[in-house]
Amino acid sequence: xxxxxxxxxxxxxxxxxxxxxxxxxxxxxxxxxxxxxxxxxxxxxxxxxxxxxxxxxxxxxxxxxxxxxxxxxxxxxxxxxxxxxxxxxxxxxxxxxxxxxxxxxxxxxxxxxxxxxxxxxxxxxxxxxxxxxxxxxxxxxxxxxxxxxxxxxxxxxxxxxxxxxxxxxxxxxxxxxxxxxxxxxxxxxxxxxxxxxxxxxxxxxxxxxxxxxxxxxxxxxxxxxxxxxxxxxxxxxxxxxxxxxxxxxxxxxxxxxxxxxxxxxxxxxxxxxxxxxxxxxxxxxxxxxxxxxxxxxxxxxxxxxxxxxxxxxxxxxxxxxxxxxxxxxxxxxxxxxxxxxxxxxxxxxxxxxxxxxxxxxxxxxxxxxxxxxxxxxxxxxxxxxxxxxxxxxxxxxxxxxxxxxxxxxxxxxxxxxxxxxxxxxxxxxxxxxxxxxxxxxxxxxxxxxx
Numbered sequence: 405x406x407x408x409x410x411x412x413x414x415x416x417x418x419x420x421x422x423x424x425x426x427x428x429x430x431x432x433x434x435x436x437x438x439x440x441x442x443x444x445x446x447x448x449x450x451x452x453x454x455x456x457x458x459x460x461x462x463x464x465x466x467x468x469x470x471x472x473x474x475x476x477x478x479x480x481x482x483x484x485x486x487x488x489x490x491x492x493x494x495x496x497x498x499x500x501x502x503x504x505x506x507x508x509x510x511x512x513x514x515x516x517x518x519x520x521x522x523x524x525x526x527x528x529x530x531x532x533x534x535x536x537x538x539x540x541x542x543x544x545x546x547x548x549x550x551x552x553x554x555x556x557x558x559x560x561x562x563x564x565x566x567x568x569x570x571x572x573x574x575x576x577x578x579x580x581x582x583x584x585x586x587x588x589x590x591x592x593x594x595x596x597x598x599x600x601x602x603x604x605x606x607x608x609x610x611x612x613x614x615x616x617x618x619x620x621x622x623x624x625x626x627x628x629x630x631x632x633x634x635x636x637x638x639x640x641x642x643x644x645x646x647x648x649x650x651x652x653x654x655x656x657x658x659x660x661x662x663x664x665x666x667x668x669x670x671x672x673x674x675x676x677x678x679x680x681x682x683x684x685x686x687x688x689x690x691x692x693x694x695x696x697x698x699x700x701x702x703x704x705x706x707x708x709x710x711x712x713x714x715x716x717x718x719x720x721x722x723x724x725x726x727x728x729x730x731x732x733x734x735x736x737x738x739x740x741x742x743x744x745x746x747x748x749x750x751x752x753x754x755x756x757x758x759x760x761x762x763x764x765x766x767x768x769x770x771x772x773x774x775x776x777x778x779x780x781x782x783x784x785x786x787x788x789x790x791x792x793x794x795x796x797x798x799x800x801x802x803x804x805x806x807x808x809x810x811x812x813x814x815x816x817x818x819x820x821x822x823x824x825x826x827x828x829x830x831x832x833x834x835x836x837x838x839x840x841x842x843x844x845x846x847x848x849x850x851x852x853x854x
Contacts, residue, residue, distance in 0.1 A: 412564060412565065412566050413564070413565040413566075414459075414562060414563070414564055414565075415562070415563050415565065416561070416562065416563070417556055417557060417560045417561045417562050417563045418560055419559055419560035419561045420455065420560075420561040420562065423451055423561070427447075427448075427451075430444055430447065431444065454559065454561065455561050455562070458557045458558060458559045458561040458562055459557065459561070459562050461557060461558050462555065462556075462557035462558070462562050462564055463564075465494055465498065465555060465557075465564075466492065466493075466494055467492075467553065467555075467566055467568060468490045468491060468492040468498065468500070468526060468553065469490065469491050469492065470488060470489070470490050470551050470553070470568050470570050471488070471489045471490075471570065472486065472487070472488055472489075472504070472548060472551075472570050472572050473486075473487040473488075473489065474486045474487065474548075474572060474574070475574075476572070476573065476574050476575065477574070477575050477577060478540055478574055478575070478576050478577070479540075479576070479577055479578070479579040479580055479581065480540050480541070480542065480543050480576050480577065480578060480579055480672070481539060481540065481541070481579055481668075482539060482540075482579060482581070483513060483537045483538070483539045484537065484538060484539070485535055485536075485537055486504065486506070486535060486536055486537070486538055486548075487533055487534070487535045488502065488504060488533070488534050488535070488551065489531065489532075489533050490502075490526060490531060490532050490533070490534075491526075491530070491531035491532075492526055492529070492530070492531075493529050494528065494529065495528050495529060496528050496558065497525055497526060497527050497528050497530075498525065498526040498555055498556075499523075499525050499555070499556040499560075500523070500524055500525070500526060500553055500554065500555055500556075501521050501522070501523045501553070501554040502520075502521055502522055502524070502534065502551060502552070502553050502554070503520050503521040503551070503552045504520055504536070504548065504551050504552075505548060505549050505550040505551065505552065506520075506538050506548055507546040507547065507548065509540060509541050509542050509544070509546060509576075510538040510539060510540050510541065510546070511538065511539045511541060512536065512537070512538060513536055513537030513538065513539070515537065518535060518536050518537060519536060520536055521552075521554075522534050522536070540576040542576065542724075543576045543577060543578060543672070543675075543721050543722055543723070543724075544575075544576055544721070544722040544724070545573065545574075545575055545576075545722060546573075546574050546575075546576060547571060547572065547573055547574070548570075548571070548572040548574065549569065549571055550567050550568060550569050550570065550571075551567070551568045551570055552565060552566070552567055552568075553565070553566050553567075553568055575721060575722075576721070577717055577721040578672065578675045578676050578679060578717070578720075578721060579676065580679065580717075614642050615628060615631055615639050615640070615641060615642070616639070616640055616642050617637065617638070617639065617640070618637075618638030618639060618640045619640065622640045626640045626641050626642075627639070627640055627641075628640065628641050648689060648690070648691070648708075649690045649691070649747070649748065649847070649852050650690065650691045650692075650693070650706045650743075650745055650746075650747035650748070651681075651682070651685045651690050651691065651692045651693070651706065651747065651748045651750065651843070652692075652693045652694070652695065652706060652739065652743055652747045652748070652749050652750070652774075653678050653681070653682065653692070653693070653694045653695070653750050653752070654694075654695050654696075654697065654735060654739070654749060654750065654751040654752065654753075655671075655674060655675070655678060655694060655695070655696045655697070655720065655723070655752050656671075656674070656696075656697060656698050656730055656751070656752060656753035656754065657671060657696050657697065657698045657699045657700055657723055657724070657725050657726055658697075658698025658699055658725065658726060658728055658729060658730035658753075659698075659725065659726065659727045659728060659729060659730075660730065660753065660754035660755065660756065660759075661674065661698070661725040661753070661754055661781075662725040662727070663754060663781075663783060665783060665784050665785070665832060668832070669725060670725075670754050670781050670832060671723065671724070671725045673781070673832035673833070673835055674752040674779075674781070674832075674835065675720060675723070676836060677752070677779075677835040677836035677839050678694070678720075678750075678752060678839075679713070679716070679717065679720075680836045680839070680840060681750065681836070681839045681840055681843055682694075682712075682713060682716055683713055684840050684843065684844075685843060686708065686709075686710075686712055686713060688847070689708065690708070691706040691707050691708045691712075692706055692707070692708075692712055692716065693705050693706030693707065693743070694716055694719060694720060695735075695738065695739070695742070696720065696723055697730065697731075697734070697735045697738075698725075698726065698728060698729075698730040698731075699724075699725065699726025699727075699728050700723060700724075700726065701738075702719055702720070702723070703742065704716055704719045704720075705742075706743075706747070730753065730759070731762070732759070732762045732763045732765070732766035732767075733762055733765055733766050733769070735751075735766060736765075736766035736767070736769040736770045737769070739770055739774070740769065740770065740772075740773060743773075743774070744773075746773055746774055746775070746852070747774050747775070747852075748774070748775050748777065748843070748846060748852050749770055749774045749775065749776045749777065750777045750778075750779065750839065750843075751776070751777070751778045751779065752779050752781075752835075753778065753779070753780060753781070754780065754781040755780050755813075755816075757809075757812060757813075757816075760816040760819075760820075763778070763820070764816075764819060764820060764823065767820055767823060767825045768823055771823065771824050771825065775826075775846065775851055775852050776824070776825045776826065777825070777826040777827075777828065777839075777842055777843075777846070778820065778825055778826070778827055778828070779828040779830065779835060779838065779839060780813075780817065780827065780828065780829050780830075781830065781831070781832055781835065782813075782829055782830065782831055784831050784832070784833075786806055786809070786810060787831070789802060789803060789806045790803065790806060790807060790810070813829070814829075817829055826842060826846070828842060
């Protein structure tokens with residue numbers, strides 16, 4: 405990291421301002437008593453000499469070295485600490501005021517004594533560490549580019565403001581705390597706390613997993629009679645879900661995904677749910693891929709392995725919604741061109757009435773080769789409107805307009821369902837659990853292998 409001094413600026417210090425204030429009554433007194441003018445002139449000369457000496461001493465004071473320490477990979481909407489380490493070799497103490505140039509897309513912590521700017525003293529040939537907290541408001545690439553340091557002269561007559569370039573590149577990812585929570589709850593068999601059902605595949609179909617003792621509720625066709633006769637007790641076969649299948653996630657980055665309900669955009673909610681579904685599928689031994697559309701198109705070919713989730717994260721972390729209309733037919737054509745093998749296609753979007761015909765045609769096209777799931781996000785304000793009894797004419801019109809809109813939406817979803825598309829009509833906060841549950845349900849049903 406480079407450290408440069410640029411655009412130095414000198415400003416009067418607090419001591420010089422007080423001297424100026426004190427000279428005002430002296431100058432007024434000299435106007436009434438001219439005989440004391442020589443004393444006033446001598447005082448001015450002494451003060452000017454002091455200002456010159458103080459300025460020379462400040463000019464010879466070297467800038468302290470600054471090193472910023474922070475995580476270079478940050479989750480969005482989570483507070484993280486930034487530390488600044490300063491040291492110098494100058495043989496006297498320095499009184500400093502520092503402001504760190506954090507990006508505009510970050511919020512600054514408001515805790516007492518930990519904000520910016522911060523005032524501190526550097527001991528002679530000493531060091532100092534200060535810290536503050538930031539929280540990223542959006543995903544993407546950002547840079548902490550500089551620090552502004554204000555150093556006071558020894559007699560506090562002058563202050564020198566200098567900019568120190570200490571560049572730190574950071575990446576802000578979707579909040580992966582939910583993935584950690586999912587893994588912890590999965591290990592403890594408590595996924596129901598996230599609204600995720602736990603499926604155990606028993607019966608015919610899928611891959612044979614193991615033999616085990618018969619349990620109440622097992623079907624008779626699960627009983628392995630050869631093993632039963634050998635061990636002289638009922639033994640059942642246990643199957644696991646089919647592995648080595650492919651999951652392709654289609655992420656809408658068009659104008660519909662710009663909707664911001666409760667401080668988060670639809671695209672952020674979709675990204676979190678998509679990563680959780682990818683994590684779950686990778687743990688099942690399936691290959692996971694992704695394609696974004698509607699503004700910026702990116703392709704991540706389906707693959708397996710522990711490194712896939714990191715690769716997927718790096719492919720999507722800086723995606724942002726664009727003010728363009730989504731062309732679903734173009735998406736379907738791209739999918740058929742790029743994904744030859746039969747796969748589970750999960751399309752994450754947010755639709756309106758005028759989108760359904762295009763979406764229906766695209767779904768029919770993809771259904772020729774793939775199993776299709778469409779997760780259509782629903783704004784929470786619609787449900788809130790129906791739960792709120794109208795109190796005036798305007799409220800009544802809004803209530804019935806919303807009811808008609810949701811009824812038309814349900815009919816459109818039913819039409820898609822008649823075409824063999826699996827529809828999820830969910831609120832953003834319900835999306836992650838709904839996707840994981842639908843994925844396990846479809847694998848358990850064996851439809852993907854058909």
